[in-house]
Amino acid sequence: xxQLVESGxxxxxxxxxxxxxxxxxxxxFSSYWMSWVRQAPGKGLEWVANINQDGSEIYYVxxxxxxxxxxxxxxxxxxxxxxxxxxxxxxxxxxxxGQRNNYGPHFDYxxxxxxxxVSS
Amino acid sequence: DIQMTQSPSSLSASVGDRVTITCRASQxxxxxxxxxxxxxxxxxxxxxxxxxSLQSEVPSRFSGGGSGTDFTLTISSLQPEDFATxxxxxxxxxxxxxxPGTKVDIK
Numbered sequence: 595x596x597q598l599v600e601s602g603x604x605x606x607x608x609x610x611x612x613x614x615x616x617x618x619x620x621x622x623f624s625s626y627w628m629s630w631v632r633q634a635p636g637k638g639l640e641w642v643a644n645i646n647q648d649g650s651e652i653y654y655v656x657x658x659x660x661x662x663x664x665x666x667x668x669x670x671x672x673x674x675x676x677x678x679x680x681x682x683x684x685x686x687x688x689x690x691x692g693q694r695n696n697y698g699p700h701f702d703y704x705x706x707x708x709x710x711x712v713s714s
Numbered sequence: 715d716i717q718m719t720q721s722p723s724s725l726s727a728s729v730g731d732r733v734t735i736t737c738r739a740s741q742x743x744x745x746x747x748x749x750x751x752x753x754x755x756x757x758x759x760x761x762x763x764x765x766x767s768l769q770s771e772v773p774s775r776f777s778g779g780g781s782g783t784d785f786t787l788t789i790s791s792l793q794p795e796d797f798a799t800x801x802x803x804x805x806x807x808x809x810x811x812x813x814p815g816t817k818v819d820i821k
Contacts, residue, residue: 629810631758639750639758639801641810653808656715689757697764698746699805704757 596620598690598705605711610680612710616673616690621703624668627693629701630675632686640686643675644693658684677710685712716740716804720813726821731792735816737785737802745781746806752815753798761800762787792818 602614614630629644643654643664652664663676673690688710692703717740727733737747745765750758760769762778765785775790789796797820802813 638815639752639803639812641803641808641812644808644810655809694763697767698748699810700748700760700763700803701750701758702760702769704759706757 596692596703598692598703600688600690600705600708603688603708603710605713606680607714608681608712610712611676611678612680614675614677614688614690614708614710616705618671618673618690618692621692623671623692627695627699628664628666628673629691629693630664630673631689631691631701631704632684633689633707634683634686637686642688645673680710680712682712685710715809716743716807716811718802718804718811718813720800720802720816722816723814724817724819726819727792728821729792729794731821733789733792733796733818735787735800735802735818737780737787737813739783739785739804739806742782743804743806746804747778747780747785748803748805749776749778749787750801750803750812751796751798752801758801789818 597619599617630642645664661679665674687707689707690705691701694702719738747765749762752758766778799815799817
């Protein structure tokens with residue numbers, strides 16, 4: 595059974611940092627591109643960043659460039675998102691997603707999400 | 715960046731109804747269009763990728779069509795478990811933008 599389990603969310607003040615983790619099991623993690631997708635409370639989905647299998651290709655949405663860093667450790671089957679200089683508008687549930695690329699990229703696997711709250 | 719729009723933003727329908735949701739891209743994305751279903755408090759679930767390829771285990775009442783800039787998601791006969799929010803997403807180029815969503819609720 596495929597599982598993606600996010601952790602690391604919590605309450606942080608504006609300007610602070612959080613490091614999200616995503617533990618993968620049940621599929622060949624090292625063969626997949628991985629993404630982070632977020633959803634602000636009551637709002638729609640927003641793709642945040644993705645990373646290829648060996649970490650040599652990384653892309654971000656403009657609003658997080660220079661503040662967020664996506665990384666992975668294939669030996670630990672884990673994906674990470676380091677979030678610095680957090681703003682109120684970064685408050686959201688953050689999902690990790692396994693990206694399959696056959697016939698175009700799409701997110702086959704999703705975690706349950708972890709909530710990041712940014713407030714003073 | 716490519717922008718995605720969806721219409722309607724919400725709709726009310728009855729069990730058994732045929733429902734169609736439209737998604738439009740701000741430029742051609744060929745067929746790099748995915749559809750997701752999300753229920754309250756749950757992660758999204760992929761229904762269709764590459765505009766019309768149904769994911770395994772997704773009921774055949776769901777279908778997708780279109781190419782270029784205009785796409786549709788059709789539910790041929792709405793079932794109780796289909797009441798949810800539906801999102802389109804382009805995967806032609808990063809950032810992989812999602813549409814704003816269409817909420818389908820019970821009439």
